[in-house]
Amino acid sequence: MKNLDRRNFLKSSILGAGAAVLAKPAIAATRRTVSGSEIITRKLGNTGLEIPVLSMGVMRADNPNIVKAAMDAGITLFDTAHGYQRGENEVMLGNLFKDYKRDSIIIQTKVPPGDRRNEPSDKSDSEIRQAFLEKFEISLGRLKTDYVDILLQHGAGNREAVLKEPVMDALLQAKKDGKTRFIGLSTHSSEPEVIRAAIEAGIYDVITVAYNFKQDHRAEISSAMADAAKAGIGFIGMKTMAGGFMDQEKTRPVNAKAALKWALQDPHLTTCIPGFTAFDQLQLDTDIMTDLELTPEELQELEISSEVIGLYCQGCLICTGQCSKGLPIPEIMRSYMYAYGYGEMQKARETLDEYGVQENPCAGCTGCTVKCTKGFPVAERIADISRIKNVPFDFLT
Amino acid sequence: MKTRFVFYLFISAAVPLFLIAADTGETGFPKLKGWKLTVSPDVYTPENLWDLIDGAAESYLSYDFIDLHLADYENKGGTVIHVEIYRHNTLDDAFGIYSSERNPGSEFLDIGVQGYRDEGVLNFFTGPFYIKLYSTGSGKEVQESLGSVARAVSGHLGRGNDWPGMLGAFPPEGKLENRDHFVRENFIGLNFLHSAFTAEYEGNYKLFVIVGRDSDEIMEMAAAYLQFTKQDIDPAKESSFIIKDRYNGDIPVVLKGSFMAGIIDGAGNADAHRNLDALVRNLEPLVRNLVDL
Numbered sequence: 001m002k003n004l005d006r007r008n009f010l011k012s013s014i015l016g017a018g019a020a021v022l023a024k025p026a027i028a029a030t031r032r033t034v035s036g037s038e039i040i041t042r043k044l045g046n047t048g049l050e051i052p053v054l055s056m057g058v059m060r061a062d063n064p065n066i067v068k069a070a071m072d073a074g075i076t077l078f079d080t081a082h083g084y085q086r087g088e089n090e091v092m093l094g095n096l097f098k099d100y101k102r103d104s105i106i107i108q109t110k111v112p113p114g115d116r117r118n119e120p121s122d123k124s125d126s127e128i129r130q131a132f133l134e135k136f137e138i139s140l141g142r143l144k145t146d147y148v149d150i151l152l153q154h155g156a157g158n159r160e161a162v163l164k165e166p167v168m169d170a171l172l173q174a175k176k177d178g179k180t181r182f183i184g185l186s187t188h189s190s191e192p193e194v195i196r197a198a199i200e201a202g203i204y205d206v207i208t209v210a211y212n213f214k215q216d217h218r219a220e221i222s223s224a225m226a227d228a229a230k231a232g233i234g235f236i237g238m239k240t241m242a243g244g245f246m247d248q249e250k251t252r253p254v255n256a257k258a259a260l261k262w263a264l265q266d267p268h269l270t271t272c273i274p275g276f277t278a279f280d281q282l283q284l285d286t287d288i289m290t291d292l293e294l295t296p297e298e299l300q301e302l303e304i305s306s307e308v309i310g311l312y313c314q315g316c317l318i319c320t321g322q323c324s325k326g327l328p329i330p331e332i333m334r335s336y337m338y339a340y341g342y343g344e345m346q347k348a349r350e351t352l353d354e355y356g357v358q359e360n361p362c363a364g365c366t367g368c369t370v371k372c373t374k375g376f377p378v379a380e381r382i383a384d385i386s387r388i389k390n391v392p393f394d395f396l397t
Numbered sequence: 398m399k400t401r402f403v404f405y406l407f408i409s410a411a412v413p414l415f416l417i418a419a420d421t422g423e424t425g426f427p428k429l430k431g432w433k434l435t436v437s438p439d440v441y442t443p444e445n446l447w448d449l450i451d452g453a454a455e456s457y458l459s460y461d462f463i464d465l466h467l468a469d470y471e472n473k474g475g476t477v478i479h480v481e482i483y484r485h486n487t488l489d490d491a492f493g494i495y496s497s498e499r500n501p502g503s504e505f506l507d508i509g510v511q512g513y514r515d516e517g518v519l520n521f522f523t524g525p526f527y528i529k530l531y532s533t534g535s536g537k538e539v540q541e542s543l544g545s546v547a548r549a550v551s552g553h554l555g556r557g558n559d560w561p562g563m564l565g566a567f568p569p570e571g572k573l574e575n576r577d578h579f580v581r582e583n584f585i586g587l588n589f590l591h592s593a594f595t596a597e598y599e600g601n602y603k604l605f606v607i608v609g610r611d612s613d614e615i616m617e618m619a620a621a622y623l624q625f626t627k628q629d630i631d632p633a634k635e636s637s638f639i640i641k642d643r644y645n646g647d648i649p650v651v652l653k654g655s656f657m658a659g660i661i662d663g664a665g666n667a668d669a670h671r672n673l674d675a676l677v678r679n680l681e682p683l684v685r686n687l688v689d690l
Contacts, residue, residue: 086498
């Protein structure tokens, strides 16, 4: 038997990807009113924090008035780092935030685990731990606060970095001392490996992850995020603009609003931190705080086919409990997306296995009781994807 | 500073500011007696700068970053000095990124145009280069080593010690040391204002100057700003008025030929207005030079 790749599987499918429906997404979220507008908020993993879907990456903003305007617009989470503008970024935020009620703002900062370059360090574990905590103390001083809400290890690029004991010890120590409420890491390379290592580590509350519509491995990231979400880890998206341009010549700017909306279609992403430096960018981005619906025109601008986007289960969970046989519908729809959207056949099968979905799970049902808010033909998709259970795992690619 | 300002006027007479080409001089690391030099084969460009410095790359990219070269110097005592040479498009860009990271409380040094040293760190700029040195070691010897390697690198690059000439136009009365900046884009968060030089003064106000390609560009900027603030003013090419910006406060501005100058956070400050007048007077020769071209 030949390995069953995406092409062969789709060829033998009754439905195929063409039947995908593009409809209004339903996101698992709540809304709160700011200045008369209903802002969409989401929970950040198990932290208990409920955050608007738009936050601010402050890294390049040297004008505190932009941060003020972002606060007025309802943004509550501000991301900075020990190294941004060599500390001046944290200083600017500290000078501004000292005049605000501390609990009205969520401050996230990032501390590098070692020297800038990815070279082996001759420092002992104790020195690495101490250096990390010293840098963090400097950051607290610049930010003029006794604590931050989220402290991240800056730029973890592989499993080894995530599991580096002296850095984990330092993060835990900072949390124990009440100098940070939550701990985590940021990553913009080997994201799936990093996320899975974070699950393994068992100490991280938050991951700030590069996630955008251009990444070849976005399905893997999405899948890893879904697994980490089960472990209670919350996600914050960065680099959603995918470099800012659609082409290498940099003649066609990315539609920022569309790119943000695209990223936030993933229900496991709580918020994004675009780095706006101008009021008009802020205004444009804040539009998504009340409306995450991707229009066909926006999809076209992102050069994503409507067939593919129509495969996204948003994980709204509204269908939970609707199936008379108790099937895990969102997970089966996710499995369908892996197979038909990304050709990730093994991942599709693993997802079904994980949730105990059997071959022909709808057998015996005379009519489907599930009503998908996105209009997915749920019974047909279950019939299609569950056939993968017939295929020996080793034959899947 | 005066000599450098005159030099700048000379340059300005020959080439408009916005046309000064990228400096394509070779980036290099000098060999130093007593130090083993290891040049990294990795050269970072706008495409992969993120891989090295994470999100901080955004700032560098906004100042027309071209490439980054790395090297290490190690002496027999085991002291290692890491050197990073960031090449930007122009002197203004290098000053822009340098000044955005400069802490006015640092120990300042005459290296390149200007440098400063903190514990284990020495940064300076010269020509279109922003050079950063750091060491994981500490102590007097390391601090001195940072200085000697920095001077050697500066000499090797050979770009002299000229400040961006526009800085010379800011009047010295009440001007705070090491608090001048060059912002490359979205000045005060407004996308229709491109780049600006700023200087901070006693009394917590700032003066700024934006230099356009010509007077038409400045008029377009002023019109866009007034549209943004919904003010019914029809500015003449040489005029002054107050912009009522809901984000940045009241901003007195002067339009004169190809530049716009103004005050931030000091609309009611008499000293600020006196210094704005002086700034405009200092800028006028520049304007004439630019218009004559």
